[in-house]
Amino acid sequence: MLYKIAVGSSDGVNVDLKFGEVKKFIIFEVDDKKRKLLEIRNVDNYETSAETNSCDNYEKGCGSSGCSGNGNGCNGATDVISKVEAVSDCRCVVCKKVGFQAQKQLERKAVSIFDIEGNVDKILEKIIDYYAKIDERRLNSRKNVEL
Amino acid sequence: MAKLLDKQRYKCALGAMQTVQAINRALPILHSGPGCAQKLSESTGSSGYFSPNIFPCTSINEKDVVFGGVKKLDSTIENALKVVDADLYVVLTGCIPEIVGDDTGEVVSRYADNDKPVIYAPTAGFKGNNYKGHEQVVDAIVEQYLKKSETKQKGLVNIWADVPYQDLFWLGNIRELEKLVSELGLIPNTIFGYKRGLDNIKKLPEAEFNLLVSPWVGLSTMKKMERKFGIPYLHCRTLPIGATETSKFLREVGKFAGVNEEKVESVIKEHEDYYYYLIERYADLFLENRVINKQFTVVADAQYSLGITKFLVNDLGLIPAKQFVVDDTPKAYRESITEEFKNLNFGIKAEVSFETDGYKIHEEIKNHDYHGYPLVLGGYYEKEVTENLNGNFLNISWPVQDKVVFDNFYVGYAGGIRLIEDIYTVAVSRFN
Numbered sequence: 001m002l003y004k005i006a007v008g009s010s011d012g013v014n015v016d017l018k019f020g021e022v023k024k025f026i027i028f029e030v031d032d033k034k035r036k037l038l039e040i041r042n043v044d045n046y047e048t049s050a051e052t053n054s055c056d057n058y059e060k061g062c063g064s065s066g067c068s069g070n071g072n073g074c075n076g077a078t079d080v081i082s083k084v085e086a087v088s089d090c091r092c093v094v095c096k097k098v099g100f101q102a103q104k105q106l107e108r109k110a111v112s113i114f115d116i117e118g119n120v121d122k123i124l125e126k127i128i129d130y131y132a133k134i135d136e137r138r139l140n141s142r143k144n145v146e147l
Numbered sequence: 148m149a150k151l152l153d154k155q156r157y158k159c160a161l162g163a164m165q166t167v168q169a170i171n172r173a174l175p176i177l178h179s180g181p182g183c184a185q186k187l188s189e190s191t192g193s194s195g196y197f198s199p200n201i202f203p204c205t206s207i208n209e210k211d212v213v214f215g216g217v218k219k220l221d222s223t224i225e226n227a228l229k230v231v232d233a234d235l236y237v238v239l240t241g242c243i244p245e246i247v248g249d250d251t252g253e254v255v256s257r258y259a260d261n262d263k264p265v266i267y268a269p270t271a272g273f274k275g276n277n278y279k280g281h282e283q284v285v286d287a288i289v290e291q292y293l294k295k296s297e298t299k300q301k302g303l304v305n306i307w308a309d310v311p312y313q314d315l316f317w318l319g320n321i322r323e324l325e326k327l328v329s330e331l332g333l334i335p336n337t338i339f340g341y342k343r344g345l346d347n348i349k350k351l352p353e354a355e356f357n358l359l360v361s362p363w364v365g366l367s368t369m370k371k372m373e374r375k376f377g378i379p380y381l382h383c384r385t386l387p388i389g390a391t392e393t394s395k396f397l398r399e400v401g402k403f404a405g406v407n408e409e410k411v412e413s414v415i416k417e418h419e420d421y422y423y424y425l426i427e428r429y430a431d432l433f434l435e436n437r438v439i440n441k442q443f444t445v446v447a448d449a450q451y452s453l454g455i456t457k458f459l460v461n462d463l464g465l466i467p468a469k470q471f472v473v474d475d476t477p478k479a480y481r482e483s484i485t486e487e488f489k490n491l492n493f494g495i496k497a498e499v500s501f502e503t504d505g506y507k508i509h510e511e512i513k514n515h516d517y518h519g520y521p522l523v524l525g526g527y528y529e530k531e532v533t534e535n536l537n538g539n540f541l542n543i544s545w546p547v548q549d550k551v552v553f554d555n556f557y558v559g560y561a562g563g564i565r566l567i568e569d570i571y572t573v574a575v576s577r578f579n
Contacts (some may be wrong), residue, residue: 130213
């Protein structure tokens with residue numbers, strides 16, 4: 001099964017960015033346990049589109065004291081929606097932390113969330129291994145039904 | 148293809164949080180997904196100290212499946228200890244952490260030096276149902292908390308009965324058993340319910356013997372305690388309901404404990420006199436053959452199926468149709484329980500089926516000739532099928548929908564009278 005993983009990392013070695021802080025997602029493509037770097041996806045321009053959004057209140061309310069986070073890079077709900085949109089083709093998002101707003105929006109798009117810190121290679125190895133196991137199971141159970 | 152199980156009468160082993168809840172001031176800490184606890188939380192009645200079914204839970208998700216949920220468990224225990232004032236903390240694990248391989252025992256062992264005890268019970272659903280889960284919790288207390296006692300308290304008896312909350316009458320039943328045992332001059336010790344708790348748990352190793360009143364639940368724990376503490380056990384398979392079985396029970400306990408035979412007989416006589424006085428007063432009701440059904444079926448867990456069958460045959464003289472044991476009794480115990488069903492007065496033998504599928508049970512009830520309308524004592528699932536057959540139905544086992552029970556009981560002489568009252572209330576009301 002072919003799928004993509006979006007990683008929030010500042011240096012490509014460690015997962016060290018919160019979902020809101022990410023300006024560039026590292027997108028990996030996985031095919032049958034083999035992973036390759038697909039692209040560096042710039043999500044900055046999504047932010048600008050958000051700024052043009054007429055609903056200013058969100059942006060002012062958030063970012064400082066609106067939510068419990070420190071607001072690093074968070075520009076409110078509209079920003080979250082557009083950023084989620086940008087990674088909605090991925091199977092999962094790997095970030096240091098994912099805020100409540102973003103979690104809910106990602107769930108709506110059926111994108112899994114792994115909020116974990118650490119080495120990109122090690123983390124991806126585990127996730128890919130996990131997905132390989134579920135995919136194999138699903139394939140087998142489908143075969144059984146057909147039989 | 149996976150098989151479907153229709154109308155099952157038990158929950159998964161994590162349902163043992165009810166067992167923990169039955170111990171005063173004991174708190175379950177759940178290492179499971181958030182849905183597990185919510186699905187299991189429909190039973191009525193709280194512990195009397197904590198809100199029912201609002202327990203600390205690790206709420207593990209997909210991330211913890213991939214990377215392990217040990218960190219979350221550690222912080223959940225740590226914060227539960229800070230926030231919730233309990234005497235005993237019992238970590239219960241669901242399926243997910245056990246499949247993933249979280250070492251719960253290791254995390255819990257970090258709290259060995261804590262002033263309040265923290266123990267854990269592996270209650271993954273794939274290991275069995277909540278009857279097994281109940282055993283796991285009691286096992287955990289025995290293995291992880293208690294130590295062998297050098298001193299024994301004379302006459303102290305630990306009494307164990309079936310699963311709290313799963314058994315609707317658990318509180319009343321265990322209090323009545325305590326009362327009966329104390330009338331023999333022994334000192335009963337139980338750990339569940341009001342004004343019992345950690346103090347009673349601490350007394351467990353000092354007992355002279357364990358008294359298990361259950362066809363199979365808890366038997367492995369009794370053996371464990373025999374090995375670890377050197378406490379012998381007396382296993383009474385039949386829940387004593389009514390005069391015949393209760394007198395047998397008292398004689399058996401008296402003999403095992405070495406109580407003076409005269410004393411035992413005098414206790415029995417006093418109870419039986421009153422019991423038969425009540426029966427005789429209503430003899431016309433019992434002799435009116437249109438009132439009660441000719442044949443009956445019990446659909447319940449092993450303890451009620453066996454206990455009530457014996458009561459209805461031995462005390463009320465009814466004829467058993469097929470009886471159903473629905474608690475998924477482990478195969479090793481089935482033969483001895485089947486034998487007990489054949490051990491009835493007047494040479495009567497009851498056929499018993501260990502069946503968990505409600506559909507099959509209902510088909511058998513429908514196809515059996517009860518020589519009139521049937522009497523069915525079972526879970527709420529049996530209400531509709533019995534009504535369709537124009538029979539009499541009494542809800543005595545899980546699930547319970549048309550009954551509220553605080554501390555009513557069916558055990559002992561008084562319990563037998565309560566059960567007669569309930570059955571005949573149903574029976575006579577059809578003529579009104």
